[in-house]
Amino acid sequence: MKRNKEMLLVPGPTPVTGEIYDALAQETWGHTDPRFVKIFKESIALTKQLFNTDGEVFVLAGSGTVAMEMALVNTVAPGEKILVVSHGFFGDRFIDIAEAFGIQAETIQAEWGQHVDPEQVRAKLAEGGFKAVTVSHADTSTGVAASLEQLVPVVKEAGALFILDGVCATAAMDEDMGKEYGASNHRIDVILTGSQKAIGVPPGIAIVAFSPEALAAREKLGRINAYYSDIKKWQPVMENPAKYFATPPVNLIYAYHRGLQLVMEEGLETRWNRHTISAKAIRAALATYGMEALADEAIAASTLSCFIYPEGIDDGKFRAALADKGVVVAGALASLAGKAFRVGHMGNATNDMFARAIELIGVTLNEIGYTVDTQAAVRKFQETCENRIVLEY
Structure with a gap:
């Protein structure tokens, strides 16, 4: 039976491979069963490898929004101040989370499709008092990527924690917590993400990585206004998955384990390059x-x-006619609704899928009266892929 009957090219979830489906469909073991504990422990180790962190990672049932909340409430106390660097709709979500926990949030909002000027961030941080800065690596609403090379040094020079929303970037774009951006202490402090995008696993797992500096910030907070989202509750489980706090999503962990194995088998730099080229x-x-x-x-x-x-x-x-042909893309958000559409091109989706989708987009445009050359578009895609330049990181 063909399990992927459509090309799911939305900004997440993304297509799931047969190997990951097979892992997901394995018999459910108890969450304290030694066989499951082994898989969970290996998944945690692979997650640390994914982020190249010497801190701690937290892998639990939840969405990317849960991961955003965990990143914030475990580093910033009520009454403290954060700066939200927003390149679109999902960057703004940190404002609502901060408000819910009594955290002050100030925002630098780029015009949609534009990038926040790092010098504007520097000037704002010079006002003082900011505990942390949140940045979306790839904003799902606009397709804008944040420049870590520019933003990390600006934030760290100001003495703030750098919190990176990697939901739509992790495993496709360079996210290295061991990397120094110009100075020994200029590193990413927290990365949060979910399972369903570039990692290529079904939705349902929240993932957060904390650097030693971010873990120290959690220690200084003492008691926080959270229970499920408190990393202190999860830390014993991450150190020894045989311990219990809340039931892990057993079958999703099977799938996540296989998904991370596929990421590592491909190689991180190879995977980053593949995504850039495609x-x-x-x-x-x-x-x-x-x-x-x-x-x-x-x-x-x-x-x-x-x-x-x-x-x-x-x-x-347009999108309905395209979906009838088996290609699912997403509408645009906010002021762009009806004026644009979004295409996800990440995870385990292949260039063969993209080429076919480009062709069917052209066929659909011709059907609704907008004449285009589908074969020229497909050739352009193939030529651009073949004339690729391998990036250096």
Whole structure:
């Protein structure tokens, strides 16, 4: 039986491979069964490898939003202040989380499709009093990627914690907690993510990584206004998965374990390069249809793109007709709703899938009266992939 009957090219969830489905479908063991404990322990070790951290990682049932909450409430106390560096809709979610826990939040909001100026961040932090700065690595609403090379030093020079939302970037874009950005203490402090995007596993697992500095910040807070989200409750389990706090999602952990194995078998740098090359090729191909990406190539994410429709395209009709052909893409958000659509190009989706999707997008455009050359677009995609440049990290 064909398990993936559609090409799911939304910004998440992403296509799931047969190997991961097989892992997910294994018999459910008890969460204290030594066989499961072994898999969970290996998954935790692979997660540390994924982020190259000498701190601690937390893998538990939940969504990316739970991970956002965990990142914030375990580092910032009520009444303390954070700076939210937002490149779109999902960066703004930190504002609501902060408000719920009595944390003060100030925001630097980029125009959608643009990148926040690091000097603007520097000037804001110079006002003083900021405990942490939150940054979305790839904003799911706009397809804009944050520049860690520029932002991490600015934040760390100000003495704040750097909290990275990696939900739509982890396992596709460089996220290395051991990396120094210009000085020995200029590192990412917290990365949060979910299982369902570039890792390529079904939704349901929240993942958060804390550096030693972030763990020390948690210690200084003492008691916090959280229970499930308190990393102090989870730390004994992460150190020894045979211990119990709340029941782990056993079958999802099987799938996550296999998903991380596939990531490591491919190799992180190889995987980052694959995503970069495919993303550029997709954007180049759809540009031949008059579909321009919202984000300029210099600041575009490797995991998803938001495309502006040419004049006269009806969003609902286009996406419905495309879905009838087995290609599912996402609508745009907020002020871009109806004017653009979003394509996810991450995880275990393949270039063969992307080429077929580009062709079917062209077929759909022709059917609704907007004439395009589908074969030219596919050739552009293939040529861009073949003329790839291997990046150096």
